[in-house]
Amino acid sequence: MNLPLLETTEYQPVATRPGPAGRRVYIETYGCQMNVADSELVASILADAGFQITEQAEQADIILLNTCAVREHAEERVIGRVSQLNGLRAHRPNLTLGILGCMAQHLSKTLPDRAPFVDLVMGPDSYRRLPQLLSQSSDDALLDVRLDRSENYSGVHPQRTTGTNAWVTIIRGCDKFCTFCIVPFVRGRERSVAADQIVRQVQHIAAEGFKEVTLLGQTVNSYRADDVDFADLLRQVSQVEGIERVRFTSPYPVDFTDRVIDAMAEVGPVCPSLHLPVQSGSDEQLARMRRGYTVDQYRQLVHKLRAALPDLALTTDIITGFCGETDADFRQTCDLMEEIRYDSAFMFKYSEREGTYAHKKLPDDVPQAVKGERLQHIIALQEGISRQINQQQVGRTVEVLVEGPSKRPAADGQPRYYGRTPQGKTAIFPQLAASNELVAVHIARTTSHTLFGDRIDDAA
Ligand code: SF4
Numbered sequence: 145m146n147l148p149l150l151e152t153t154e155y156q157p158v159a160t161r162p163g164p165a166g167r168r169v170y171i172e173t174y175g176c177q178m179n180v181a182d183s184e185l186v187a188s189i190l191a192d193a194g195f196q197i198t199e200q201a202e203q204a205d206i207i208l209l210n211t212c213a214v215r216e217h218a219e220e221r222v223i224g225r226v227s228q229l230n231g232l233r234a235h236r237p238n239l240t241l242g243i244l245g246c247m248a249q250h251l252s253k254t255l256p257d258r259a260p261f262v263d264l265v266m267g268p269d270s271y272r273r274l275p276q277l278l279s280q281s282s283d284d285a286l287l288d289v290r291l292d293r294s295e296n297y298s299g300v301h302p303q304r305t306t307g308t309n310a311w312v313t314i315i316r317g318c319d320k321f322c323t324f325c326i327v328p329f330v331r332g333r334e335r336s337v338a339a340d341q342i343v344r345q346v347q348h349i350a351a352e353g354f355k356e357v358t359l360l361g362q363t364v365n366s367y368r369a370d371d372v373d374f375a376d377l378l379r380q381v382s383q384v385e386g387i388e389r390v391r392f393t394s395p396y397p398v399d400f401t402d403r404v405i406d407a408m409a410e411v412g413p414v415c416p417s418l419h420l421p422v423q424s425g426s427d428e429q430l431a432r433m434r435r436g437y438t439v440d441q442y443r444q445l446v447h448k449l450r451a452a453l454p455d456l457a458l459t460t461d462i463i464t465g466f467c468g469e470t471d472a473d474f475r476q477t478c479d480l481m482e483e484i485r486y487d488s489a490f491m492f493k494y495s496e497r498e499g500t501y502a503h504k505k506l507p508d509d510v511p512q513a514v515k516g517e518r519l520q521h522i523i524a525l526q527e528g529i530s531r532q533i534n535q536q537q538v539g540r541t542v543e544v545l546v547e548g549p550s551k552r553p554a555a556d557g558q559p560r561y562y563g564r565t566p567q568g569k570t571a572i573f574p575q576l577a578a579s580n581e582l583v584a585v586h587i588a589r590t591t592s593h594t595l596f597g598d599r600i601d602d603a604a
Pocket residue numbers: 318319320321322325326327328362363396
């Protein structure tokens with residue numbers, strides 16, 4: 145189906161629609177945890193409208209790709225994947241193909257040329273209208289990429305896949321406008337979900353059997369709804385019966401208050417693990433990125449956190465080769481990594497995103513080869529630091545929330561089980577354990593990414 149794209153800036157109800165009954169929907173998710181949570185939201189909205197969610201693309205009548213726009217590479221992958229899925233139409237001519245999420249929002253104008261066979265393009269604030277649009281009989285492809293300052297999907301209970309952790313979106317959008325980042329343009333402005341709704345959602349999650357929740361937001365600690373701030377919310381969520389672990393991601397350094405640090409230190413279920421994006425160790429680069437903090441302010445925050453939470457595991461995001469990054473800027477990033485000693489880091493080469501301030505005003509002037517070399521350097525640096533930090537776990541006993549059988553069996557082929565420690569580290573052990581069980585594991589050896597040991601409590 146090669147269809148022209150019709151922009152529907154307002155949803156137009158149609159008089160006659162085919163009912164959704166029996167139509168099977170397959171959702172594939174790309175990008176961050178916010179997208180995972182959004183896919184659960186979409187599944188819930190569609191299931192409530194009578195659609196059936198399937199795990200098999202080949203069996204689906206409707207295939208939706210929930211996409212990411214943060215890096216160009218991710219967009220290319222989605223275009224490749226949707227072209228491949230278009231091949232299914234040889235056997236399923238009535239298949240509907242849709243692109244949702246940040247990339248849909250970002251590329252709404254160019255997608256018709258790049259993937260003319262796509263039937264539906266929908267941004268992250270439009271999902272409530274998905275059932276109507278999918279039921280709309282039209283020869284034209286449909287586009288709905290309105291940003292809505294009030295949409296926080298309140299009242300929708302996401303359809304979670306089974307597992308040990310439940311994602312709970314508490315704040316949508318972002319007001320920070322870091323110069324390299326597309327998120328504020330594709331996810332709109334910040335809006336928080338009311339605290340009572342979040343607590344009800346977490347109670348529901350606990351009743352479903354989950355022991356762990358992760359509170360989500362692009363700047364999660366910027367949360368404020370009426371007179372409840374993020375510190376209050378951490379305390380409220382931690383009181384929900386049955387919830388043993390509370391995590392959150394990602395906080396914004398500038399918005400990290402002492403009240404939040406106190407809540408992390410005082411409230412048992414809040415895990416001692418924190419992803420605190422730094423992006424660069426150079427003040428000049430941080431200013432160019434408009435991050436709103438200096439290296440020293442970031443350093444002071446880490447000192448406070450570590451003083452309050454001595455067993456804190458700290459992870460971060462780092463970009464190499466951002467506009468104007470000199471060798472000296474880069475060395476400062478390496479120095480900061482050695483000083484802070486993160487447990488792990490997500491490290492990326494800068495990828496220019498159309499529509500951002502950096503794309504419009506700052507030349508992308510670091511050669512690709514230099515970006516690549518710098519990236520390889522910090523990956524190696526971080527690997528060494530992670531390995532040393534993990535080695536300190538040898539001989540300790542850690543509490544592990546079991547996720548299930550490991551994909552990597554032992555060398556002799558025997559099954560192994562894995563889960564996460566409160567610090568968020570993956571631990572693998574050979575003794576039988578059930579998913580969602582809390583077990584004690586004595587750590588015998590480690591790598592830069594994983595702890596290995598033996599279950600030492602009452603193994604079944
Ligand atoms: S805080 Fe900055 S990097 Fe994070 S989502 Fe907002 S604009 Fe992007």
